[in-house]
Amino acid sequence: MGDKAHTHPGAAGRATAADHPASVRNVVLVGHSGSGKTTLVEALALTAGAVNRAGRVEDGGCVSDYDDMEHRQQRSVQLSLVPVEWDGIKINLLDTPGYADFVGELRAGLRAADAALFVVSASDGVDGSTRMIWEECAAVGMPRAIVITHLEAARADFEEMTRICAEAFGGDDPDAVLPLYLPLHGPPAPDGHAPVTGLVGLLTRKLFDYASGERVASEPGEAELPQLDEARSMLIEGIISESEDETLMERYLGGEQVDVKTLIEDLERAVARGVFFPVLAAAPAADGARQGLGTVELLELITRGFPTPLERAAPRVTTPEGAGRELRMCDPEESLVAEVVKTSSDPYVGRISMVRVFSGTLRADQTVHVSGHGMTDRGHEDHDVDERIGALSTPFGKQQRPVSHVIAGDLACVAKLSRAETGDTLSAKDDPLLMAPWQMPDPLLPLAIEAHSKPDEDKLSQGLARLVAEDPTMRLEHNQDTHQVVLWCLGEAHADVALERLRSRYGVQVDVVPHRVSLRETFGGRAAGRGRHVKQSGGHGQYAICEIEVEPLPGGSGIEFVDKVVGGAVPRQFIPSVEKGVRTQAAKGVAAGHPLIDVRVTLLDGKAHSVDSSDAAFQTAGALALREAAAEARIHLLEPVAEVSVLVGDDYVGAVMSDLSGRRGKVLGTDQTSGGRTLIRAEVPEIEIGRYAVDLRSLSHGTARFDRRYARHEPMPAQVADRLREEVRVAS
Structure with missing residues (x-):
């Protein structure tokens, strides 16, 4: 943001623990897959001196491979922390995945950061999911800046991409999205594309040439001045319009020349307040170079324009009992409040937790209180225990x-926190506190799995427990109706990564099997049944006879049992036995093995023996009577129906509604929402939306999201029921 001619700082770029919150910047990088986030992080680390030209971390005499393929693949699907140092400031760069399936890692990065860099590819533009994340950041007032990458691509146009970003991100104030520098182009290549070799600072009127591999400052030539002055005027007006000095605009319009120092200070304050969003360009260093284009300017923006943790409001915390507590803003001397934002497993070290400290000071080998995060419905148990942490460390490559x-x-990073999971709060043992968990998307893609072999079966439970402990966006279900183990994921890539982690990290091989929904059965009409259980094999025999009538009830009625026996045909002590037999058989099903619901069973008559009748005999007779009644009746198969709400851009409403109708869905209505989106409410059979998380993403180009909840069971169409029975018959 200034005009300092920085040189390669070497070892000074290696970040260690900070000594004061004012010397820390926490920055999350956001953008779609392929936008260049990871490459940008590496370029910033190179410029800051954390890595050498070969992409290898310099650690005294120890050199470790920072850029190997495995490490890059891991970083593409999970949150990564890369700390660097610039001008005495520690910068924690949080690299997030660009795939929609790993939005949980993105939200963890947003939780841990105080500002965001939106990385936009000049060749791909701004996608719908990136716009949605921008709106989320705007809702909480997070400061943001935009970095345009891939300027080396054919037909890449920085000015045009800046205009697109202003339209996409500027909302009602596109003048709040403006470039701080303009690219300087070198001689055209044979294909006609002129490479970007430097930048021109709009405020300082300085030219920064990166062609030599080092940032060299000079004065712009006459050819650059007209374009520079026009863009500079727009930038100055944009900065002044967001200035806290209300007289500055009037003075500027009156002809007063505002000095550069004042403009830069106002710019820095506007960026930190989250009301001005500068656009910069960046590119990795060429072979042999030590500084990538725009990386120095970006590091200056981060250190001088992005807020310190001191400028972030203190977190809202409660005691485990729910009583509120007030904390001073980011005070190292306050009570300890830290949060686990990521959990991973290392084959040699064990569980490693990435932690953001919001208050107090966390020390190695300290005993802390671990408070749970309220996601028991996803297989993550709540915690309220004391635990001694292991060593503290900062990542340095691998x-x-x-x-x-x-x-x-x-x-x-904290080692050996065996109980804490992602989203848990760490606090002082004698002053336990709890932060509210951040919002996580619901996993809506079911993945039914079975152990591949007996050894895998023995390890499956532990492997799954460790898997969901790492990932709060994953839900583990042991379905009592279908007897399936189901991992609920965010998408196909999320599911693939889960299976690979089970295999490679935890040594568990599983098979994916078709997911089954919880079907039910009911009677289609009135029917009668007689249960006769009479056995005599010497000694004490078994004798029980009962006659029942079964009739259907409205949905949601469950099983109703009525006693209409007269004259003591069935002794009073055995009537509960008949009911128990009926309910046990109903739970097992009477036709296709699905639980029977919504019927009234009336006990009309029966017979008993003074010696051979027993509780067990009448339970068996009750079950036999229900099965006989079912054999004489029409049995309807009931399927679960879900209430589905889809939030989609207006451009895709027609396609989404048509798709829902094709899934036997019934659209209940639509509501217009802000941001050019529509909320579609519908009821859809659950059997039709098993892959809806994947299909909707494809249909809406990743811009729509939906939620679902169980509504009721209702009769399945005959042709669908027949098809399902045939599939079961073939499979068996």
């Missing part, structure tokens, strides 16, 4: 650099 403590505002 290495971990030990630190003795972590102050409020900083991030670090």
